[in-house]
Amino acid sequence: MSHEYGDSTRCVKAGLPPATPGQPFLPGPVFASTYPLDPSGDVNAIDSYGRTHSATRRHLEAAIGELEGGSCLVFATGMAAVSAVLLTVVKPGGRVVLPEDGYYKTRSWARTALAPLGVTVSAAPTAGPYPDLTGVTLLVLESPSNPGLEVCDLAALAESAHEAGALVAVDNTTATPLGQRPLDLGADIVMASATKALTGHSDLMLGYVATRSPDLVGAIGSWRDSTGGIPGNFEAWLAHRSLATLDLRLARQSENAAALAAALAAHPAVRNLRWPGRPEDPSHVVAARQMQRMPGVVTFELDSADAVARFLNASRLVVAATSFGGLHTTADRRAQWGDDAPPGLVRLSCGIEDPADLVADLTVALDHLGALDTLR
């Protein structure tokens, strides 16, 4: 599809077959594990078995691939995509550098599962400094990082990694392909959880990998075909249906993030506010240069775990829940999951409610916190 179209047009049209009289815009999910074969035909010419073939998956892959600007493979979850990339690209004796402050499961999984296979696993903070990349097989970046919302210069890091002979994989979960196109910035691989804003309704699990390298598509695709980390066809169809509204959802989430970040910045109970959309934020300059839009996630700190619980109990609109990118505004105290974050750190995922309602609710909940503290 032409890149001259706007984001919403691209999302509405992505991956759809040409409109055909009497047919749905998006073909329904193909519920098949096995398909009839032609006894005298070529088994490789048709869909034969669900682990390897699904027209529903192909439609979704065409859609996400168009948005990321590469070939896409969808997976059952984001972690299935991340682990497929790492296990395919990094072999025993190889070296991987991961974000020290990115999604904690990627790091903990790599240390538990890759290190015993003879892979050297090290970590670097997203904002740098980065180690000498000589001898590194794969540099994994996550920008903006979850939960700290640090940003790194993807084009500059891709260039130095390539000079050192390393491949670069970028976790694009928080930005989504409408917020940032890492393949255009020089990354070799995009990997992401589509469970979050990409599908955005808190009703399915999904991951994907996108790349422009036919060799990597072949290797990671063959890994998926053999290990079986595919999404179900209903999830794939539901994800494709949800993708059509991505631009609208992100626009409101980003508007809400801007409004809530301003309210949080003005409140005395709040510390260490991070949102790359704020001109005061340390990541703003790089984010504004390489991102097309700012995420709907804001991170901040309250005094303690107890203060976070009191804030959430006092709010009528912010729901305590993990994950992010959904329709409902939610907040997650990251330390409760074992993430190496301060006890009062909150990752706020802005939904699509009305900005004025959210600002009023959040302000009352924060004021309530202050009022209780005064009574103590």
Ligand SMILES: Cc1ncc(COP(=O)(O)O)c(C=O)c1O
């Ligand atoms: C940045 C990032 N990458 C990957 C994942 C893993 O995705 P999933 O939960 O879909 O397996 C997550 C989940 O929170 C995430 O935040």
